[in-house]
Amino acid sequence: MDMYRAHVLVCCGTGCTSSKSPQIIDSMEKLLAENGLETEVKVVKTGCFGLCARGPIVVVYPEGIMYTHVDLSDVKEIVEEHFLKGRVVKRLVASDEDSAEIAHSIQNLGFFKKQMRIALRNCGMINPENIDEYIAHDGYAALGKCLTAMTPQEVIDEVSKSQLRGRGGAGFPTGRKWSFAAQSKGDIKYVCCNADEGDPGAFMDRSILEGDPHSVLEAMAIAGYAIGSNQGYIYIRAEYPIAVERLRIAIAQAKEYGLLGNNIFGTDFSFDIELRLGAGAFVCGEETALMVSIEGNRGEPRTRPPFPAVKGLWGKPTILNNVETYANIPMILLKGADWFTTIGTEKSKGTKVFALGGKINNTGLVEVPMGTTLREIIEEIGGGIPHGKKFKAAQTGGPSGGCIPAELIDTPIDYDSLTAIGAMMGSGGLIVMDEDNCMVDIAKFFLEFTVDESCGKCSPCRIGTKRMHEILEKITKGQGELSDIDKLEDLCNTIKIAALCGLGQTAPNPILSTLRYFKQEYLEHIVNKRCPAGVCKDLLSYIIMPDQCKGCGICAKQCPVGAISGEKKSAHVIDQSKCIKCGVCMSKCPFKAIKR
Amino acid sequence: MKSLSELQELKEKTLQEINLRMQNGGTKIVVCMGTCGIAAGARETMRAIVAELKNKNVNYASVLLSGCDGNCEEEPVVKVIEPTGEETVYVHVDTEGGKRIVNEHVIAHKVVDGMTR
Numbered sequence: 001m002d003m004y005r006a007h008v009l010v011c012c013g014t015g016c017t018s019s020k021s022p023q024i025i026d027s028m029e030k031l032l033a034e035n036g037l038e039t040e041v042k043v044v045k046t047g048c049f050g051l052c053a054r055g056p057i058v059v060v061y062p063e064g065i066m067y068t069h070v071d072l073s074d075v076k077e078i079v080e081e082h083f084l085k086g087r088v089v090k091r092l093v094a095s096d097e098d099s100a101e102i103a104h105s106i107q108n109l110g111f112f113k114k115q116m117r118i119a120l121r122n123c124g125m126i127n128p129e130n131i132d133e134y135i136a137h138d139g140y141a142a143l144g145k146c147l148t149a150m151t152p153q154e155v156i157d158e159v160s161k162s163q164l165r166g167r168g169g170a171g172f173p174t175g176r177k178w179s180f181a182a183q184s185k186g187d188i189k190y191v192c193c194n195a196d197e198g199d200p201g202a203f204m205d206r207s208i209l210e211g212d213p214h215s216v217l218e219a220m221a222i223a224g225y226a227i228g229s230n231q232g233y234i235y236i237r238a239e240y241p242i243a244v245e246r247l248r249i250a251i252a253q254a255k256e257y258g259l260l261g262n263n264i265f266g267t268d269f270s271f272d273i274e275l276r277l278g279a280g281a282f283v284c285g286e287e288t289a290l291m292v293s294i295e296g297n298r299g300e301p302r303t304r305p306p307f308p309a310v311k312g313l314w315g316k317p318t319i320l321n322n323v324e325t326y327a328n329i330p331m332i333l334l335k336g337a338d339w340f341t342t343i344g345t346e347k348s349k350g351t352k353v354f355a356l357g358g359k360i361n362n363t364g365l366v367e368v369p370m371g372t373t374l375r376e377i378i379e380e381i382g383g384g385i386p387h388g389k390k391f392k393a394a395q396t397g398g399p400s401g402g403c404i405p406a407e408l409i410d411t412p413i414d415y416d417s418l419t420a421i422g423a424m425m426g427s428g429g430l431i432v433m434d435e436d437n438c439m440v441d442i443a444k445f446f447l448e449f450t451v452d453e454s455c456g457k458c459s460p461c462r463i464g465t466k467r468m469h470e471i472l473e474k475i476t477k478g479q480g481e482l483s484d485i486d487k488l489e490d491l492c493n494t495i496k497i498a499a500l501c502g503l504g505q506t507a508p509n510p511i512l513s514t515l516r517y518f519k520q521e522y523l524e525h526i527v528n529k530r531c532p533a534g535v536c537k538d539l540l541s542y543i544i545m546p547d548q549c550k551g552c553g554i555c556a557k558q559c560p561v562g563a564i565s566g567e568k569k570s571a572h573v574i575d576q577s578k579c580i581k582c583g584v585c586m587s588k589c590p591f592k593a594i595k596r
Numbered sequence: 597m598k599s600l601s602e603l604q605e606l607k608e609k610t611l612q613e614i615n616l617r618m619q620n621g622g623t624k625i626v627v628c629m630g631t632c633g634i635a636a637g638a639r640e641t642m643r644a645i646v647a648e649l650k651n652k653n654v655n656y657a658s659v660l661l662s663g664c665d666g667n668c669e670e671e672p673v674v675k676v677i678e679p680t681g682e683e684t685v686y687v688h689v690d691t692e693g694g695k696r697i698v699n700e701h702v703i704a705h706k707v708v709d710g711m712t713r
Contacts (some may be wrong), residue, residue, distance in 0.1 A: 003650035005642070005659040007617055040646065061617040062624075062658035086629040086661025107619065125617060135603060136610035144600045258597045266598040 004042040006083065009059040011124065013048030013210050014203070014242055016055040021045075023072055024056055031079040041083050047211015049124035051111055052364035054094065059124070064105035066094040096383075111362050114381050116343070118351045119167075119327035120367045123211030128246050131253040134214040140259050142330035143218050146225055147267045150333075155226040156182055159329065161337035163349040168194055168285075168322030169397060169426045170502070171348075171415040174329075177319055180309035181227040184317035189229035191220050192313060192320040194290060195236035195243070198282040199398030200449060202429035204353040205323035207365050209236070209243035212327065213250035217273055219321075219329035221260065224271040227319060232273040235290050237280045247275060282399075282453035286501045287320045289455065300457045301501035322427065324353055344370035348414035358395075358431040359385050370414040374404055377413070378432060389434040393517070397426020399446040399453075400506030402513025403439070422513045424506075438535035439518040440525055444472040446510040454503065461504030464495040468511060476536040480526040489515065534596050537581045541596065544585075546571035548593035555585035555594065615655040621679050622656035623702055628673040630664025637690060638672035644691035645674070648698040657702050670713070676701050686711045 010016075010025050025043055032038045049057045054068035058078070065088055067078065074092060081087045096110045106112060117123075126133035134140070146155050160175025181189060193216060197205040209216065220232040236244055251273055254260040262270040276294045283289045284299040291313045293299035312318025328350060332340045341349050348370040354377065357363055361383035368377060374394060378384065385391055393403040396413075402423035404411060411417050415425050433442065447469040456462045468491050471484050492508035499505045515522060524530050531539040544555070544564075549571040556564040556572060563579045566572030574585070586594040597603060627633070627642040646659055665673050670687035674697060677683050684707055686697060693711055700708045 003613070003646060005616075005646045007614070009617070040643070062619070062660060064619050083661075084629070085631075085634075085663060086627075087663045105619065126614070132606060132610040133614055135607050136614055138607070140603060141600075141607070144603055148600060263598075265600065265603075 004040060005062075006041045007061045008041060008043045008083075009046045009061065009124065010043060011047070011049050011055060011057040012045040012242070013052070013055075013207055014240075015048070015052040016057055017242060019056050020072060021056040024058070024070060024075055027072055027075045028079060031076055032083065035079060035084055037079070037083055044127050045129070046126065047123040047128050048207040048365055050115075050120070050207075050365040050367075051094070051362060053362050057124075059106055063088075064107060066106045066109065067092040068094045111364075111366075111381055111383065114372070114376055115367055116351050116369050117367045118331050118343075119208060119215075119324050119353050120211070120365065121331065122215065123207060123365075126212065128211055128213055129249050131214060131250065131257060131259075134212070138334060139214055139330075140218055142333040143221050143225075143259065144265055146222050146333060147265050147269055152182065152226045152228065155222060155333065158333060158337050159226070162332045162340040163337075163347075164325065164328055164332060164340065165348065165415060166322055167324035167328070167352065167427070169400065169424065171425060174321060174325055177309060177321070178223060178226050180307070181229075181317045181319045184310050186317045188231075188314075188316045189227055190313045190316055190318040191223045191227070191229045191232040192291065192294070192318055193220055193232065193234040193326060194285060194287070194320055194322045195234055195240075196278050196285040196290060197237070197240075197323070197427060198280070198285045198453075199400075199427055199429045200446075201355060201357040201431050202398060202427050203355045204365065204428045206240050206243050207355075208323050208327050208353070209240070210246055213243075213247045214254065215330055216323055216326045217247075217250055217254055217260065219326035220273060221264065221271045222329055222333065223319060223321070223326075225269050227317070229319075230270050230272065232271065233276050233294055233313070234273060235276045235278055235284070235294055238277040239280050244275065244277065251275070281455070282449070283455040283501070283503050286503055289501065290320065291318065300455050301503070303500065324428070345412060345414045345417075347416050352413065352425065352428060354428045354430040356382050356430050356432065359389065359434040359437070360432040361386055368413070371412040373410050373412055375409045377430070378409070382432065385432065385434050389436065391432070392435050392437060393433045393439065395423075395431040395433065395442065395446075395510070396429065397424040397506075397509070398429045398431075399449045400424065400502065400509055401426040401429075402509045403433075403442070403517060405517040422509075422516050424509070436533055436535070438476075438531050438533040439514040439521050440472060440476055440531075441533075441535045443510045443514045444469065444476055447472055447507070450503065450507040454507075458498075458500035458504060460495045460498040461500065461507065464491055464499070465504070465507050467491060468495075468508065472511070475522065475525050476531070477538045478525070478529040478536075480522075482523075482526060484526065485515070485519075485522060540581045541576055542574055542579060542581065542583070542586060543595055544572050544574055545593045545595060548591055550591055550593070552590065554588055554590065558584050558588045560584065612653065612655050616658050620656075622658060623679060624658055624660055624675075624677040625697070625702070626660045626662050626675040626677065628663070628665045628671060628675075629661040630668070630671075632664055632668035633671045633673065636671035640691050641672045641674065641689050641694045644694040645698055648695045649702075652698065652703060654698065654702060657698075685713055687713055 058067040164174045165171040289299045289301040308318045353367045551569040674689045
């Protein structure tokens, strides 16, 4: 055993990796060796800490000092000052925006204070490529407990009692799903993991797989024991190369230790897991399409019933759970359902991981108890909106979800409250929008996505989403008519009930919820041919205020198409027929004389 | 791995290695590592402390470095801070002294004779 006095944890999630954290590790190891510190200080690569906006992240223990925005050129200073002489490099230490003092420990940061980490418990704490570190954090102890001290029915009962609901979006009770599959007759059953995370702006599942892959493997083995299955499949998109790589390593290590394979813990139970890489089609996140894709066919959904618990993969009883759902399972079985039900709200127990994105200071990954309000997530954990702008709405659930307007910012986040206000929990993407976002444009963006991703099997989705997108396009171009709103509502309500699978049934949600809370904005586009947020280019015009223009000529020089003319020291004008509405003139005018 | 006890064994072994990440508020041993401290042998002292902690399987204490404390004449200076916040300052700590601090103070909870100010 090696004993180091300090561990340096370097984030190697996708975000920090793309901002060169692997090179930081190489350089740090080299510099530690040059200073004779390689036996004292150990560099550990970890998964995501969550504060992706300030990556690359480096955390030094035992102090718990968090360095942010670490550049390759900072490594020398950290090694020579902090590791050699014990002097913390203050300029790189994370601090809260409103605090002059540096945070002397990662636990004191506002970003972490309100969080509660169950699914992310090991992310940023352990090396995901080292099974020993997972075991040190009680890894595989839950599997051991189930196999040696519980019957399959007891495992299902415990999961049911915990009231855990599926974290993939719809919130179906996990225990009930398992119990259906357990009751289904069949010699062969399958356990599948849905890691086909496809919502724009969502990266919860990826981060769990990158930071703590064993927790998912352990939970799948537990599920296998509970329903009587010996084979698991993880369906993951090939666009997640780091997660795929770490899963491969994790599966190999678990097999080597005998924690996957035959006769686990010396019992009769055997379980194996294989990976299946998806090509990144959004529809393959739908359970029936996912299974069809695992079978090697084109990913298209089929009608239910029969539900997968009765007839799933290769016609056999199958359970399919989401990555985050699985990540909760070992903790529930170790600490008990009674512990889990103390967290959260009456009907939504436990925590939820959100990928915070959009107009927010602390872009990243957060995990909060159910029932936390949107205000707490945005203002306290997320650090508020950049540049002092006003919060307008948040979109949850991506293209299947809806928006939560500013007046509902105190809504507690759980499955039922969100459904009640026309949004949905979804898998956990949380996109924050400020006053500069046009809600019609947002709805159009999500519709464009569903039009692209519709598999085409059923006509309500294939044709309907296309028509809805066309109407939105028309409105944002200033060619909308009042009857378009009725047409949109009509289409939305029809597609909702007529589409074959979840993709189509939820595709109208972004339109319905923006219509519900921001109808005025639609009307403004249609009636006054104006985009209040100034996003829809066809409805914009830039005008120079003659009384404020000093005739400096800066705008004319900056204009890329030469649309601005005027004499020196007298008011300039913009030729609207040439103007491409790029907004450069407005941003460069020293006298703020240009309005849009 | 064929039994729970094997799993438990591996858990405890690894926990020892990664325990310093837990921030569970154990005893802190702070070694002053200013230029003066390094010149007086603080690095060797610190290494001896780390090695002794490992030898004795102590996992509730962490070793931290700090800059110069201002009393350069007394280097190497080592402070032991209990979880309660109580602080003991040891001066002129050589490698032998470092081992004594681990055995007598950290393990046996007694202030080491003749090494304080």
